[in-house]
Amino acid sequence: MAVKTLSELADFYSAVLLPVLRPLEAKRKKLAGGYLKLTLITAVVLLLVFIVFVAGNGRLWWLFLFPGAAGLWVGIDLYGVGRSYTAEFKNSVIAALVGFLDKGLVYNWESHIGLEEYQNSRIFLQRVDRYSGDDLVSGKLDKTRIRFSELHTEYKTQTTDSKGHTETHWHTIFKGLFFIADFNKDFNGCTVVLPDVAEKMLGGFLGGLLQNMNLSRAKLIKLEDPEFEKNFAVYGEDQVTARYILSTSLMERLLAYKKETNKTVYFSFVDSRIYVAVAYNKNLFEPKIFGTILSFEAIKEYFLDLKLAVDLVDELSLNTRIWSKT
Amino acid sequence: MSSGFYVFLGFCGFIFVLVVLLMNSLIYKKNMVNNAFSTIDVLLKKRFDLIPNLVAAVKGYMAHEAGVFTKIAELRSRALSGQGTLNETIALDSELTGVLRGLLVSVENYPALKASDNFMQLQRTLNEVEEQISAARRAFNAAVNEYNNAVQMVPTNVLASLMNYREKKFFTILEAEKKNINTGELLK
Numbered sequence: 001m002a003v004k005t006l007s008e009l010a011d012f013y014s015a016v017l018l019p020v021l022r023p024l025e026a027k028r029k030k031l032a033g034g035y036l037k038l039t040l041i042t043a044v045v046l047l048l049v050f051i052v053f054v055a056g057n058g059r060l061w062w063l064f065l066f067p068g069a070a071g072l073w074v075g076i077d078l079y080g081v082g083r084s085y086t087a088e089f090k091n092s093v094i095a096a097l098v099g100f101l102d103k104g105l106v107y108n109w110e111s112h113i114g115l116e117e118y119q120n121s122r123i124f125l126q127r128v129d130r131y132s133g134d135d136l137v138s139g140k141l142d143k144t145r146i147r148f149s150e151l152h153t154e155y156k157t158q159t160t161d162s163k164g165h166t167e168t169h170w171h172t173i174f175k176g177l178f179f180i181a182d183f184n185k186d187f188n189g190c191t192v193v194l195p196d197v198a199e200k201m202l203g204g205f206l207g208g209l210l211q212n213m214n215l216s217r218a219k220l221i222k223l224e225d226p227e228f229e230k231n232f233a234v235y236g237e238d239q240v241t242a243r244y245i246l247s248t249s250l251m252e253r254l255l256a257y258k259k260e261t262n263k264t265v266y267f268s269f270v271d272s273r274i275y276v277a278v279a280y281n282k283n284l285f286e287p288k289i290f291g292t293i294l295s296f297e298a299i300k301e302y303f304l305d306l307k308l309a310v311d312l313v314d315e316l317s318l319n320t321r322i323w324s325k326t
Numbered sequence: 327m328s329s330g331f332y333v334f335l336g337f338c339g340f341i342f343v344l345v346v347l348l349m350n351s352l353i354y355k356k357n358m359v360n361n362a363f364s365t366i367d368v369l370l371k372k373r374f375d376l377i378p379n380l381v382a383a384v385k386g387y388m389a390h391e392a393g394v395f396t397k398i399a400e401l402r403s404r405a406l407s408g409q410g411t412l413n414e415t416i417a418l419d420s421e422l423t424g425v426l427r428g429l430l431v432s433v434e435n436y437p438a439l440k441a442s443d444n445f446m447q448l449q450r451t452l453n454e455v456e457e458q459i460s461a462a463r464r465a466f467n468a469a470v471n472e473y474n475n476a477v478q479m480v481p482t483n484v485l486a487s488l489m490n491y492r493e494k495k496f497f498t499i500l501e502a503e504k505k506n507i508n509t510g511e512l513l514k
Contacts (some may be wrong), residue, residue: 185454222468240365240469243461323454325445 004101004307012100013299020092024287025294027085032290034078041071082289083166089287090135097303098137105139107121109285112136113178121180121275122190123266125216130154133178135285141310144318148179148309150284151277170314175278176263179309183245183274184318186325187191191236191245192217193254193267196229225251231258232267245269253316260315261308272325276312348482352491355473362466366497369462370419370464373455374402377426380448384429387439391432397425416497419459426452463497470494 048269052064090109098107112133118124136149153173160166196211211220217235221242228251236242246254258265262280284305287293313319381395388394401422405415430449433440440446474493477486 023513081449152383185457224468239465240458240462243464244458247457247461322450323457324450 009100009303010296011302013296016096016100017299018294019091020096021294024027024085024089024093027081027088028289028293029322031078031081031085034074034081035289037074038071038078041067041074045071084286089293090285093287093293093299094135094285094302094306097299097306099284101303101306102139102141104141105137105310108136108138108230109134113147113151113180118151118153118178119182120270121178121268122192122270123194123268123275123277124153124173127155128153128173129156130170137306137309141313142319143321144182144313145182146179146310146313148177151176151178164294174277174279177278177284177309178247179276179312180280181274181276181313181318183269183272184321185245185323186272187241187245187269188271189237189241190218190271191221191234191242191269193232193234193246193269195233195264195266196233223251224248225255228252228255231255250316256309257312274316274318278308339506345485349486349489352476352482352486352489355469355476356491357461358469359360359473362462362469366459366462366466367415369455369459370405370415373422373452373459374405376448376452377402380426380429380452383442383448384439385437385447394425394429394432395406398429399424401425423456467496470496 007066031242045064048064048067076116090107094109095107098105113136115128115131117166118130118131131151131153133149133151136147138147140146152175154170157169157171158166159169211233214220214233214235218237219239221234221239222234223229223234223243223246225248232254234242234246254265254267261278266275266277266279268275288298292298355510377398381398385395401418405418405422430452476482477491477493
């Protein structure tokens with residue numbers, strides 16, 4: 001797999017993307033204008049609310065009909081334009097970027113990694129009450145089959161106050177990129193590599209004790225690389241399998257990937273597959289509405305986010321097939 | 327009876343439970359070391375079992391290097407025959423690793439052999455077992471580390487000396503194995 005550089009991206013941007021981006025930019029301007037209209041109408045409504053209810057005792061309620069109808073009309077129109085704008089942007093720009101990164105990859109903005117696969121990874125054990133995602137990329141890079149998409153998973157809690165009102169709160173479990181690939185070694189069972197919170201705060205000995213008490217996980221596995229141990233906690237069903245997967249070189253690679261992304265990353269290895277979750281606090285691959293989409297900087301951001309996932313195959317050298325798995 | 331007696335009784339009970347727990351944790355750690363060692367043993371056997379296949383695949387091409395095959399066969403039978411101690415097993419293993427690596431390097435001189443499916447498959451399997459053995463060694467060392475910590479740290483060190491538990495040695499790579507392998511030497 002040839003690694004794409006930023007200068008190659010710049011060429012691709014001016015040759016292929018710009019002609020596609022120009023008509024989209026017109027659409028974006030229309031959309032942004034629509035939002036401006038909606039904001040103005042809302043301001044008028046608020047002003048009327050003030051006049052009708054505070055100064056006029058509610059007799060002039062029919063005054064709402066005009067701005068209300070106008071607001072509804074603009075709103076419906078905006079929804080349609082917004083959806084087609086997003087679809088067009090993703091289908092042309094993001095899809096082109098995915099193809100640019102590697103010809104073997106296919107992009108589908110409306111699909112995502114399924115709930116079953118998410119749960120199969122055993123990275124997040126929390127019950128899921130709301131599951132959503134988009135931007136699925138799938139395909140084969142050399143010998144390695146990969147799939148990744150954006151995911152957002154949440155669970156809810158309900159509180160009831162003294163008056164009997166029930167309130168539902170939603171809490172995010174994971175939001176970001178979720179990645180699945182073939183691993184280059186055959187193995188059974190499950191090994192999970194989680195970001196280490198306890199050891200970082202409490203140091204090796206106390207942190208280790210605390211990790212040992214994590215009852216929802218299989219056995220804690222202590223590895224010999226102190227830097228790795230400081231950053232990750234490993235849980236697995238089998239001591240030897242875990243070390244067979246996490247060879248000294250893979251530990252270094254995982255650590256390097258974590259440092260490079262500068263994000264919270266989770267890894268798990270289940271039945272000859274690797275799962276990686278990279279947490280983001282922004283929505284990925286969404287088109288801008290306010291601010292131009294023609295700039296190279298904006299395209300570069302999409303490209304780097306995509307590259308981060310695709311590069312995993314090289315960085316973890318998943319295409320090295322010197323073991324019996326081919 | 328006075329309440330002081332009950333306090334004393336409670337204290338004794340507490341100490342008893344504590345001692346039992348600590349002793350059990352020591353025994354657990356010792357068994358972990360034994361278990362990890364037996365895993366290495368199992369994997370080494372697995373590799374010894376692969377060797378006849380490898381030799382059979384290679385022999386036809388490399389007939390004039392018979393010395394290596396005799397050496398391999400000898401090491402293999404020694405490893406399989408005796409219930410060796412830890413140190414013996416380690417020594418045999420590293421010697422065999424050296425000879426095998428040398429053999430695999432010299433295969434470079436035989437392109438037809440290198441390209442044969444049978445040999446490639448064997449080499450992959452061998453790589454896999456090697457990687458598993460290295461994983462098992464690391465698991466063993468981790469178990470030894472846990473055990474040694476318990477033997478040396480307060481308060482388990484007191485119990486350990488009462489139970490006559492001593493520190494165990496790590497599985498280290500022998501000096502000979504650390505050196506670069508001289509293929510020419512091996513094939514003499």
